[in-house]
Amino acid sequence: MVGDKKKTVEIHIKRRTSPKEEPRWEEFSLPWKPGMNVISAMMDIAANPVTQDGKTTTPIAYDSNCLEEICGSCAMLINGKAKMACSALIDKLEQPIKIEPLSKFPVVRDLAVDRSVLFENLKKVKAWVPVDGTYDLGSGPRQTPSKQEQNYPLSRCISCTICMEVCPQFNEDTGFVGAAAISQVALFNDHPTGAALKEERLHALMGDGGIHECGYAQNCVHSCPKEIPLTKSISRVSGDVMKQAFKDFFTT
Amino acid sequence: MAKPKIIVVGGGLAGLSAVIKIAESGGDVDLFSIVPVKRSHSVCAQGGINAAKNLKGEGDTTAQHFDDTIYGGDFLANQPPVKEMCDAAPAIIDLLDRMGVTFNRTPEGLLDFRRFGGTLYHRTAFAGATTGQQLLYALDEQVRRYEAEGHVTKYEHWEFLSAVLDGGRVCRGICAMNLRTMEVRTFACDALIIATGGIGAIFGKSTNSVVCTGSAQSALYQQGAHYGNGEFIQVHPTSIPGEDKLRLMSESARGEGGRVWVPKQKGDKRDWKSIPESERWYFLEEWYPKYGNLVPRDVATRAIHKVVYEHDLGIDGQPMVYLDLTHIDRATLNRKLEGILEIYEKFVGDDPRDVPMKIFPGMHYTMGGLWVDFKQATTIPGIFAAGECEYQYHGANRLGANSLVSCIYGGFSAGPEAVKYAKGLQRSAASNGHFDAEKKRQEEINSRLISSDGSENPFRLWRELGETMTRNCTVIRYNKNLQDTDAKIVELLRRFQKINLSDKSAWANTSFIFSRQLYNMLQLARVVAQGAARRDESRGAHYKPDFPERDDANFLKTTKAYFAADADEPRFEWETVDTSLIKPRPRRYDAAK
Numbered sequence: 001m002v003g004d005k006k007k008t009v010e011i012h013i014k015r016r017t018s019p020k021e022e023p024r025w026e027e028f029s030l031p032w033k034p035g036m037n038v039i040s041a042m043m044d045i046a047a048n049p050v051t052q053d054g055k056t057t058t059p060i061a062y063d064s065n066c067l068e069e070i071c072g073s074c075a076m077l078i079n080g081k082a083k084m085a086c087s088a089l090i091d092k093l094e095q096p097i098k099i100e101p102l103s104k105f106p107v108v109r110d111l112a113v114d115r116s117v118l119f120e121n122l123k124k125v126k127a128w129v130p131v132d133g134t135y136d137l138g139s140g141p142r143q144t145p146s147k148q149e150q151n152y153p154l155s156r157c158i159s160c161t162i163c164m165e166v167c168p169q170f171n172e173d174t175g176f177v178g179a180a181a182i183s184q185v186a187l188f189n190d191h192p193t194g195a196a197l198k199e200e201r202l203h204a205l206m207g208d209g210g211i212h213e214c215g216y217a218q219n220c221v222h223s224c225p226k227e228i229p230l231t232k233s234i235s236r237v238s239g240d241v242m243k244q245a246f247k248d249f250f251t252t
Numbered sequence: 253m254a255k256p257k258i259i260v261v262g263g264g265l266a267g268l269s270a271v272i273k274i275a276e277s278g279g280d281v282d283l284f285s286i287v288p289v290k291r292s293h294s295v296c297a298q299g300g301i302n303a304a305k306n307l308k309g310e311g312d313t314t315a316q317h318f319d320d321t322i323y324g325g326d327f328l329a330n331q332p333p334v335k336e337m338c339d340a341a342p343a344i345i346d347l348l349d350r351m352g353v354t355f356n357r358t359p360e361g362l363l364d365f366r367r368f369g370g371t372l373y374h375r376t377a378f379a380g381a382t383t384g385q386q387l388l389y390a391l392d393e394q395v396r397r398y399e400a401e402g403h404v405t406k407y408e409h410w411e412f413l414s415a416v417l418d419g420g421r422v423c424r425g426i427c428a429m430n431l432r433t434m435e436v437r438t439f440a441c442d443a444l445i446i447a448t449g450g451i452g453a454i455f456g457k458s459t460n461s462v463v464c465t466g467s468a469q470s471a472l473y474q475q476g477a478h479y480g481n482g483e484f485i486q487v488h489p490t491s492i493p494g495e496d497k498l499r500l501m502s503e504s505a506r507g508e509g510g511r512v513w514v515p516k517q518k519g520d521k522r523d524w525k526s527i528p529e530s531e532r533w534y535f536l537e538e539w540y541p542k543y544g545n546l547v548p549r550d551v552a553t554r555a556i557h558k559v560v561y562e563h564d565l566g567i568d569g570q571p572m573v574y575l576d577l578t579h580i581d582r583a584t585l586n587r588k589l590e591g592i593l594e595i596y597e598k599f600v601g602d603d604p605r606d607v608p609m610k611i612f613p614g615m616h617y618t619m620g621g622l623w624v625d626f627k628q629a630t631t632i633p634g635i636f637a638a639g640e641c642e643y644q645y646h647g648a649n650r651l652g653a654n655s656l657v658s659c660i661y662g663g664f665s666a667g668p669e670a671v672k673y674a675k676g677l678q679r680s681a682a683s684n685g686h687f688d689a690e691k692k693r694q695e696e697i698n699s700r701l702i703s704s705d706g707s708e709n710p711f712r713l714w715r716e717l718g719e720t721m722t723r724n725c726t727v728i729r730y731n732k733n734l735q736d737t738d739a740k741i742v743e744l745l746r747r748f749q750k751i752n753l754s755d756k757s758a759w760a761n762t763s764f765i766f767s768r769q770l771y772n773m774l775q776l777a778r779v780v781a782q783g784a785a786r787r788d789e790s791r792g793a794h795y796k797p798d799f800p801e802r803d804d805a806n807f808l809k810t811t812k813a814y815f816a817a818d819a820d821e822p823r824f825e826w827e828t829v830d831t832s833l834i835k836p837r838p839r840r841y842d843a844a845k
Contacts, residue, residue: 017757017759018757018759018760033495034495035493035494035495035600036495037494037495037496037599039496040494040495040496043496043711046711046763047709047711047712047715048709048712049754056754057754058754058755058757058763059711059754059755059762059763061760061761061762063287064462065287065291065292065293065461065462065463066291066293066295066296066461066462067461067462067494067496067497067499068296068497068499068500068595068599069595069598070295070296070382070385071287071291071292071293071295071296071461072290072291073287073291086496087598087599089599089601108432108760109432109759109760112760116288116408119288119290119396122393122396123396123399123400126397126400127393127396128352128393128394128396128397129350129351129352129390129393130397131347131350131351131394133276134272134273134276134347134664136343136346136347137346137347137350138346139346139349139350139363140346140349140350140351140352141350142357142360142361142362143357143361144357144359144361145356145357145358145359145361147357148354148355148356148357149587151354152354152379152380155353155354155379155386155389156380156382156385156591158295158385159288159290159291188352191352193350193352194352
């Protein structure tokens with residue numbers, strides 16, 4: 001059996017009891033089980049919070065919810081790469097497995113971070129369809145299957161913020177809005193009703209922290225757990241922003 | 253009069269639907285959620301949403317949808333609200349379409365519909381295999397719009413602890429805890445809507461998300477709200493067993509032609525590919541020729557159990573059967589099912605386009621819940637409930653793709669009803685002492701828990717609860733085991749008093765928060781176990797081999813549980829079911845209905 005070869009799983013976790021504290025590393029050695037992932041390993045630690053050298057410790061704080069890689073909660077750095085912990089299978093990771101919180105967001109505790117900046121950005125770019133109301137107004141606009149096939153992938157963004165974590169331009173200096181929000185602009189500008197807010201969205205992406213901060217490093221598209229064509233969205237929106245700026249220049 | 257102030261707890265489909273209706277009517281909403289609302293459990297729904305739009309020329313009607321839902325629920329649901337839901341469903345789909353949901357389309361650009369369990373019609377609209385995610389996002393976006401306009405204030409990373417009730421036991425607000433600072437605070441409101449989802453965590457591993465503990469419902473039950481049909485728990489026939497949870501394999505896999513089978517020969521060691529067609533047993537197709545692989549969930553679940561445990565034909569002797577899509581071409585699978593196939597691939601490591609999936613039934617949905625009247629009002633004045641946390645729409649078994657419609661419809665009903673109630677509410681004349689009293693009560697619970705100095709680990713207690721509930725309280729139920737289960741829960745409640753929190757800190761203390769939820773899970777688990785023990789019949793998801801038939805004479809009744817605080821245990825009463833629209837008839841899927 002495979003179990004005989006790998007009886008234990010060694011995990012090192014970067015911990016911090018509060019944002020004010022300096023981080024420290026704790027090492028754990030857990031009994032191996034088939035089908036383990038990083039979340040189930042942390043559940044095992046919670047049921048028996050003892051470090052490798054036998055010291056009693058506290059369960060790990062981390063964000064999680066669906067454990068199916070669709071709620072976007074459990075993004076963290078696993079062996080240095082930004083990943084969803086629920087789909088990080090232990091057997092596919094090199095040991096000792098090093099786990100750290102995302103580095104670009106304020107740490108709350110241990111591996112839990114504050115990613116509310118993305119939701120604020122979605123507000124800024126008005127990522128919604130401005131419907132008249134919820135009363136019965138009949139069916140929506142017809143759309144071709146090919147249009148649906150183009151837009152459906154964009155609507156699968158889980159707001160995990162991995163694209164922002166891996167982006168060299170996403171930092172305090174630039175205030176860059178990030179690929180996720182830009183891709184939502186591409187989605188809503190392409191919707192027949194959503195297009196009503198197209199100009200406002202494009203204006204929101206001009207100026208400081210806007211789309212021009214993108215340096216085309218393409219880390220986002222390579223790291224996205226949902227394989228969303230983020231760079232394609234960025235080029236589409238970028239072209240529209242330029243056209244809009246040109247138009248603004250001649251109409252103001 | 254001042255604008256009505258409504259609190260909504262829970263930011264899944266039901267909660268967000270309620271928020272939108274309230275904000276649209278000019279009310280102000282405080283929205284509380286444990287997780288950012290965009291991360292709510294509704295995102296996990298895969299297959300679709302039902303509405304009899306009849307776009308496939310099959311002559312489908314909302315009356316037929318209503319009949320399928322009542323029949324699928326084995327006649328336990330009160331019929332009038334179910335009829336209203338089915339009648340409202342087509343307009344709900346239209347609205348979601350207008351909000352920009354990326355529903356799959358026909359070549360003409362219309363919404364596409366697929367078949368789902370328990371019906372013979374193409375009635376399920378879908379957005380790839382991530383319909384719940386797409387629907388939740390559409391509502392989340394509309395709520396964000398109202399938030400930007402100042403109508404909605406979000407309290408994310410807050411946990412509901414209890415309702416604030418005045419001297420007349422009328423709801424005046426809530427008591428909640430900030431999950432980071434651990435601050436306990438009260439918030440005033442004129443009406444409260446609870447939309448906190450299912451209770452999967454009571455069963456340890458389930459297809460539910462981590463936050464689906466039922467803690468809020470249990471807190472309200474312990475404050476006097478009645479709980480309806482707690483014993484009805486849906487076990488989904490096709491889940492993927494995992495170390496941390498059971499992951500759902502959507503019914504849409506069968507809706508698109510997936511076939512369930514096992515090797516006919518016991519202990520067959522051959523690779524699936526080398527087993528010829530004639531040596532495979534497609535037991536659902538054989539037993540239920542009319543519905544085939546698309547029988548309702550409870551029927552499919554029991555069939556798989558039977559094949560594995562009575563015929564001893566599980567793959568490799570393990571409790572698993574094949575769900576096979578390999579006969580369908582890759583392009584079709586990618587177009588219609590990519591999202592769910594990706595889940596299997598990611599979490600198991602095999603590609604279901606090439607290899608049949610291995611699946612087994614898992615706890616999936618809570619049919620029972622807070623008892624509500626036809627206006628979504630609980631038995632505590634001022635408290636409404638919507639979505640999976642209430643009991644109203646699915647009877648003894650929920651049909652696939654009916655949950656999304658019931659969540660949205662429930663929220664759309666609860667929102668305006670709460671506003672109406674709030675506008676007619678007599679302002680509290682008395683002092684506000686009940687706010688301080690409730691806050692003090694919750695803070696005392698917290699300080700007892702944090703200073704508790706025993707030896708019990710809360711996560712291990714939880715595993716014991718989950719194992720007991722899954723073994724005795726899911727697919728097959730015996731009275732002896734149910735009584736043992738209740739005794740076990742009482743034992744766990746006793747051991748809970750000797751809990752030891754290895755973490756005593758006052759910042760984002762997850763084991764502390766979990767322990768509070770665990771206590772509420774234990775109290776609610778007794779409602780499930782005792783409710784099941786009392787119902788000596790088989791109906792929908794509730795199956796007792798010792799009482800294999802449905803017994804309308806004695807049990808065509810809603811189970812209503814309420815908490816006897818003095819005795820610290822549930823009490824029960826029965827309520828007649830409103831069957832005024834469709835006369836109950838035997839439920840059979842081996843023949844036309």
